[in-house]
Amino acid sequence: MNQQIVISGVGGQGVLFITGLLAKACMAKGSHVLTSETHGMAQRGGTVISHLKIGDYASPLIRPGNADLLIVLKSENLAQHRDFLNPRGKAVVNAQTTFEKSASTAITLDADKMAEDENNPGSVNLYMLGGALAVTQVCSLYDVKEQIKNRLQGKPEALLTGALNALDKGYNQII
């Protein structure tokens, strides 16, 4: 299955981290993956975007009107990056439920609030990834959990529990 996913946020939110998790989860299922990332100056709190293409592609960049899924970690970025979506594409946006009601493509998830309520402020990206996994078929919640376990091997147990919990909560909120 060819899939194109744009992940958008600001420097420090962990856009690259969840891009890597998704990419590796798809790779583990035998798919080819290509990503394009923002490094350097923009990572200092500026807008960060990553492109993830799963399947038979040569180019690492997604053209406007071609993305199947847009994950937005900072709601203000939706205006900037929504044009990446194809007409059937979906956006999962970190925002309060009242946000952008008019936009039928936008599914909201108040990840900031969930993270704050659970005292897990560094995991906003994982709540969002969990929510996105409820929308996309590209890989399963289980596939991503396996990657998180790999990635956090040897780290304190609480970190892993917190990460898996964030992923579950995000997923359950949308499903």
Next chain:
Amino acid sequence: MTQTDSKQLMLGNQALARGLVENGCRMATAYPGTPSSEILTSVAAWKKQEALDDMHVQWGINEKVSFEIAYAGSIAGLRCAVAMKQVGLNVASDPFMSAAYLGVKGGFLIISADDPGPHSSQTEQDSRLYAMSAKVPVLDPDSPEQARKMAKLGFELSEAFEIPVMIRPTTRVCHARQDVSLLPITAREKSAEFEKNPGRWAATPKFRYILHNQLEEKLKKIAAWEDTAPVCLNPSVQSDKAVVVAGVSAAHARDIIKELDLWDTVRLYQVFQPFPLHTAFVEQILSDHSDILVLEETTGVIEMQLARRDRVQGKKSGAVPETGELLPEIMEGIIAGFLSVEPKSAIMESKPGRRPTLCAGCPHRASFFAIKRAAPKGIYTSDIGCYTLGMNLGAVDTVLCMGAAISQAAGFAHAYTDDKRPPIVATMGDSTFFHSGVPALIDAVVQKAPFLLVILDNRTTAMTGNQPTPATGRGIMGEETVSVDIEKLVTGCGIDYCITADPMDYPNFLDHMKAAVAHARENGPAVLISRSPCVLSLSKETRKAQFQKVVVNDNCDGCGYCVSHFECPALVMDENAELVHIDTTLCTGCGVCVNVCPKKSIEIKISEV
């Protein structure tokens, strides 16, 4: 690194580094710079993982020094590589030009990563033009996988013709990730052996002329070397029109031409070695095709060598934009137009995003705020690094290139007469000071230029990913190195007035800043070393120990002074209540902002025990 099977998700820079290591590279050097920085860190990671004990890997103090170290390894017979960003090649251009004449022994690769856009650079320059100018062959990878393969190809080309070879990846190759299979490391038992030959390695101008002739001969042969020749990707097609692509544009073009259903309509050629362009290819393509579109980044290097203006379209002809990144949606429009079909993708209107900013708790912010207080109507020259973002605080007026903050400050000082000269304050990071600030400071001492240099010493090269500096005392492998003392270096340059202070101890720091500005105006150059570690390199424990709970009290009337003049991302103007609040997820509790509010509305909350 986790390894589920033989494939790894690899960053372009990692793949390139893997190519170096797989093919027996014995010395690798670099100065960090986006988008090239991860190349050397990846080489170091593999050296460690594969226990390649006789491999020398190091950060150089700048690109010129890095180049010369690796080049010497090559003329001693070892495979060597040096990596840098495109503007780094400007710094290394002197040895680069000369090394082309002298040639190499062991394979020698110069990796110069370009940044069309630009995303994180001061220019969009095309390193391939440097290769043309130096008369050195250049390879242009389209993906992480191809970058890895080109390391092998590059070493072979370099050794076959005893010539330095450039590999020119761009941001979209360096910072793409792809599933890449690992190949085994080829052990090369060769040890260093420098064969003296002063006629070559120390050639005088008379011999340089001979070497130049030899270089031209080499280039002619390289333009016929099979292994790097362009290929037609769809050879069964016969067409009057042809599209020629290279680098990441080749990757975009493959997808676009397939999606537009043109794969069986137009011949698509990929060039791997844009300079020297293969002679036979030039002849063939010009005889077989009446209309040729060239898509490449950033300058029309291939286009230039297809010297038939009437048949070739590209950057020079105006068919392709000469500036900015050649995004796939732009390419799609150009290809569709060239072949008279309708493009499927639209061009996205560029909307402003969030601008980058200094991190919450960054010591540079305190330094800049003090500079503006101590020299309110000053000229502020600055330099390349995170602290370029001091612009957001109105504390950076000029940024030219690495090291220029000092020479430009001196230039402004000399430009103004004594009675009209405003205070002049230069800011430069510790890594940049080592890189190219030192000669400029010596010059300022000799000329007695009245300005203050503030060295923003955060003990690291922060912007590019916290690489060590010569003062860190650690090398790329984490090994202990000599730590060069910045104070001694500054006083060794001839500076009499050199003070070190901690910007996070703000009131005290401001006093030092005022005294240093005043001293510099009267007595010639002075230096204030603003020393506090990068907030990103602090351990969790240190951060916790230093944390002070900051609150906004009722005095706040929402004037916005702190937001515009201090510009900490943790200070947020609440538009509805017209008050400022602290974003507790971002605040590091450094407490510097209590010195900022004119109404004393930001205070430290002493916790009751």
